[in-house]
Amino acid sequence: MQTQLIKLVRDIYSTHEFIPLHAPTFAGNEQAYLAETITSTFVSSVGKFVDEFEQKIESFTKTTRAVATVNGTAALHAALHLADIKASDLVLTQALTFVATCNALHHLGAQPVFIDIEPNAFGLCPKAASNWLAENAELDDQGQCRHKASGAAIKALLPMHTFGHPVQLDELLTLCQAWNLSLIEDAAESLGSYYKGQHTGTLGRFGVLSFNGNKVITTGGGGMLLCREAEEGVRAKHVTTTAKVPHAYEFFHDEPGFNYRMPNLNAALGCAQMEQLEALLANKRKIAERYESLFATTDYRFVKEPDYAQSNYWLNAVLCPDLDTRNALLKETNAQGIMTRPVWQLMHRLPMFANALRGDLTQSEIAEARLVNLPSSPAL
Numbered sequence: 001m002q003t004q005l006i007k008l009v010r011d012i013y014s015t016h017e018f019i020p021l022h023a024p025t026f027a028g029n030e031q032a033y034l035a036e037t038i039t040s041t042f043v044s045s046v047g048k049f050v051d052e053f054e055q056k057i058e059s060f061t062k063t064t065r066a067v068a069t070v071n072g073t074a075a076l077h078a079a080l081h082l083a084d085i086k087a088s089d090l091v092l093t094q095a096l097t098f099v100a101t102c103n104a105l106h107h108l109g110a111q112p113v114f115i116d117i118e119p120n121a122f123g124l125c126p127k128a129a130s131n132w133l134a135e136n137a138e139l140d141d142q143g144q145c146r147h148k149a150s151g152a153a154i155k156a157l158l159p160m161h162t163f164g165h166p167v168q169l170d171e172l173l174t175l176c177q178a179w180n181l182s183l184i185e186d187a188a189e190s191l192g193s194y195y196k197g198q199h200t201g202t203l204g205r206f207g208v209l210s211f212n213g214n215k216v217i218t219t220g221g222g223g224m225l226l227c228r229e230a231e232e233g234v235r236a237k238h239v240t241t242t243a244k245v246p247h248a249y250e251f252f253h254d255e256p257g258f259n260y261r262m263p264n265l266n267a268a269l270g271c272a273q274m275e276q277l278e279a280l281l282a283n284k285r286k287i288a289e290r291y292e293s294l295f296a297t298t299d300y301r302f303v304k305e306p307d308y309a310q311s312n313y314w315l316n317a318v319l320c321p322d323l324d325t326r327n328a329l330l331k332e333t334n335a336q337g338i339m340t341r342p343v344w345q346l347m348h349r350l351p352m353f354a355n356a357l358r359g360d361l362t363q364s365e366i367a368e369a370r371l372v373n374l375p376s377s378p379a380l
Contacts, residue, residue, distance in 0.1 A: 001298060001300065001329065002328065002329055002332040002333060004294060005294065005329070005333065005374075006332070006333060006336050006338055008290060008291070008294050009333075009338050009374070009375050010338075012287055012290060012375075012379060013375065013377070013379055017337070018337045018338075018339070019337065019338045019339060019375050019377075020339050020375065020377065021214070021315070021339045021340070021341055021373060021374075021375055021376065021377075022214040022215075022314075022315060022375070022376045022377050023214075023377045024213055024214075024217075024218045025276070025280060025377065025378050025379070026272075027276060028272050028273075028275050028276050029271075029272040029275060030268075030269055030272040030273070032272075033049065033268040033269065033271055033272045034265065034268050034269060036268065037049060037264050037265050037268045038265075040264075042264050043263060043264055043265045044263050044264060045241070045261035045262065045263055045264065046264065047263075047264025047267065047268075048264070049264050049267035049268040049270075049271050050068055050261070050262055050263075050264050050267040052267070052271050053068055053219075053262070053267040053270040053271050053274070054066045054067065054068050054224070056270075056271060056274045057209070057224050057226075057274075060199070060274070060277070061191075061199040061201060061202055061226060062198075062199060062202060063199070063201065063202045063207070063226040063227065063228070064227055064228055064229060064230050064233055065226075065227040065230060065232075065233020065234070065236070065237075066224050066225070066226055066227075066233075067224065067225040067227065067233065067236045067237045067240055068222065068223075068224055068261065068262035068267060068270075069222070069223040069224065069225060069240055069260045069261065069262055070221060070222065070223065070260055070261070070262055070263075070266075071210065071212065071221050071222060071223045072100060072188040072208055072209065072210030072211075072212065072222075072223035073100040073103060073104055073223070074223055074240075074258065074260040075208040075209070075210075075223035075224060075225040075260075076100065076101070076104040076184075076186060076188075076208045076223075077104045077107050077108070077258070077260075078225055078236060078239060078240050078258055078260060079184050079206035079207075079208055079225055079236075080104055080105065080108055080110070080156070080158075080184065081108065081239065081258075082206065082232060082235060082236055082239065083155065083156055083182045083184060083205060083206060084155065085105070085108050085110050085155050085156060086108065086109070086110065086153075086155075087108065087109030087110065088109060088110070088111065088152055088153075089108075089110045089111070089152065089153050089154070089155045090110070090111050090112075090113050090147055090152050090153065090154045090155065090357070091105055091110055091111070091112055091113065091154070091155060091156045091157070091158050092112075092113045092115050092124070092129055092132070092133075092154070092156070092157050092158065092181075093105070093112050093113070093114065093115065093124065093157075093158040093159070093160070093186075094114065094115060094117055094123065094124050094158075094159065094160055094162075094347075094364070095114035095115070095116070095117075095346040095347045095348050095358060095361050095364045096117050096122060096162065096343065096344065096346060096347075096364040096367055096368065097160045097162070097186070097344065097347060098160070098188070098344055099344070099347065099350065100188070101158065101160055101186050101347075102347050102353055105158075106352065110155075111152070111356060111357070112158075112347065112353060112356050112357075113132070113154070113356065113357045113358065113359075114346075114347060114348050114353075114356055114357070114358035114359070114361065114364075115128050115129045115132055115358075115359050116128040116359060116360055116361050116362060116363050116364050117162070117363050117364050117367065118167070118168065118363070119363045119366070119367075120306055121161075121162065121165040121166065121167060121168070121305075121306045121309070122162040122163065122165065122303065122317075122367055122371075123159050123160060123161055123162050123165065123166070123167030123168070124157065124158075124159035124160070124167055124172065125168075125363070126168050126171035126172050126174075126175055127171075128359055128360070129157065129172070129175055130175055131359070132359040133145075133154075133175070133179055136148055136149070136357075137154055137179065139179070139180065143180050144180065145179045145180050145181060147357075154179070154181065155181065155182060156181050156182040156183070156184050157172055157175065157176055157181050157182070157183050157184070158184050158185075158186060159172060159183075159185060159186065160186035160188070160189070161185065161186070161187050161188075161189060161190035161193060161200050162189070163189060163303065163311075163313075163314055163315040163316075163317055163373070164189050164190045164192070164193045164216075164311045164312040164313055164314035164315070165190075165193070165303065165305055165306060165309065165311045166190065166193050166194070166195040166200050166305075166306065166308075166309040166311065167195075168306075168308070169183075169185075169195045169196075169203045169204075170196075173203065173204075182204070182205045182206075183203070183204035183205055184204050184205060184206045184207070184208075185200060185201045185203065185204040185206070185207040185208065185226075186208055187200040187201030187207045187208055187209055187226070188208055188209060188210035188215075188223070189210070189215070189312075189314045189315070190209075190311075190312060190314065191209050191215065191216050191217065191277075191312060192216055192277065192280075192281045192312035193309065193310065193311050193312045193314075194309060194310040195308065195309050196308055196309070201226045202226055202228065203228075204228070205228055205229075205232075206225060206226065206227060206228070206232070206236075207225075207226035208223060208224070208225060208226070209223060209224040209226065210222075210223050211223060211224070211266075211270055211273075215314065216277070216280055216281065216284070216312055216314055216378070217270065217273035217274065217276070217277055217280065218269065218270075218273060219262065219266040219267060219269045219270040219273070220265075220266050220269055221266065222262050222266045222267075222270060223262075225240070238257070239255070239257050239258060240257070240258050240260040240261055241257065241259075241260075241261050242257040242258070242259050243255045243256065243257030244257070279378075280378040281312055283378045283379060284312060284313045284314070284376065284378050285313060287313070287316065287376065287378075287379065288304075288313040288316055291316050291318070291374060292304060295318055299321045300318050300319065300320055300321065300325075301318065301319040302316075302317075302318050302319075303316070303317040303318065303319065303371075313376065314376065315373045315374075315376050316373065316374040316375075316376045317343070317371055317372065317373050317374065318371070318372050318374060319366075319367070319370050319371055320370045320371070320372060321370070322369075322370065323369045323370065325370075326342065326369065326370050326371070326372055329372055330342060330372060338375060339375060340372050340373060340374055340375070341372070341373045342368075342371065342372060342373075343367055343368055343371040343372075343373065344368075345368065346361065346364055346365070346368050348361070
């Protein structure tokens with residue numbers, strides 16, 4: 001299988017040079033917009049491209065309000081703050097995720113509760129979350145969900161759309177309604193992914209996008225906070241702009257805030273990238289189809305979009321038959337100059353989250369031992 005995969009990847013990218021996991025594509029107005037920004041001298045967090053980029057994301061995702069931030073972690077930190085997540089609160093999330101999901105909780109002093117993934121889309125499993133809540137949680141007289149053993153407030157569900165594949169949002173929303181929880185979508189990897197026709201990050205109370213250099217489109221560094229309610233969008237922009245009250249010349253801040261606004265330079269890059277987004281997504285889908293065809297009659301399982309969703313195929317992934325096969329695939333492809341990567345180590349294996357509460361993580365452990373990410377650059 002290693003030989004066939006290496007041949008396919010080199011054919012897709014038409015090169016015998018090193019092939020990265022996911023490189024950015026700059027094929028439009030990036031240089032022109034960056035030059036315009038420099039000429040204008042508005043290179044920091046005020047400038048026309050910041051407003052334009054927010055509007056483009058609002059239009060594309062059909063969210064009520066989009067607020068640009070310096071990176072996805074900052075957007076998630078702000079979202080959790082706006083959802084009233086405080087020190088010692090509990091938030092149900094995935095053990096199989098990128099560390100930024102849990103770092104944002106840590107910054108607030110909140111604690112993750114690690115729930116297993118669903119084995120098809122590799123996102124937070126509604127059944128596993130429901131079982132954990134039924135066994136470990138209760139509603140107090142005020143309707144607050146609490147952990148039975150400690151009394152700690154359980155405030156939110158925080159699923160991540162792994163590799164761009166949408167989680168089962170209807171079931172998670174039903175669970176949130178039953179237990180009085182906020183749904184906050186870590187949609188960092190899923191720009192261009194849809195759940196039953198609705199863009200990811202727009203069904204929960206808040207959603208978060210990332211525009212890191214390895215995402216579908218990039219602003220170099222950058223994120224976006226998606227707000228379902230207009231009022232929360234106004235407050236999100238206020239809080240991420242140091243909570244400064246507008247005034248012609250006075251400086252007055254009415255609450256603790258964050259200096260999280262995206263610079264105009266980054267937004268200029270994002271505006272140029274948005275002009276190419278549909279073409280990038282189309283190319284990523286074609287690449288995914290070629291991988292799917294390669295693995296179709298093998299004992300490897302290519303990770304496909306779930307039936308209820310349209311995925312952006314941010315990172316293509318294959319589930320190997322076992323750990324030894326995974327290790328052999330990683331070793332040979334990397335030795336041949338083709339970057340492949342295992343999935344992240346599960347969060348409870350990291351020292352700072354080793355003592356976190358968790359449920360059974362069987363499916364997460366299977367993915368950790370057998371998943372391999374494959375080169376996924378759009379390659380226009």
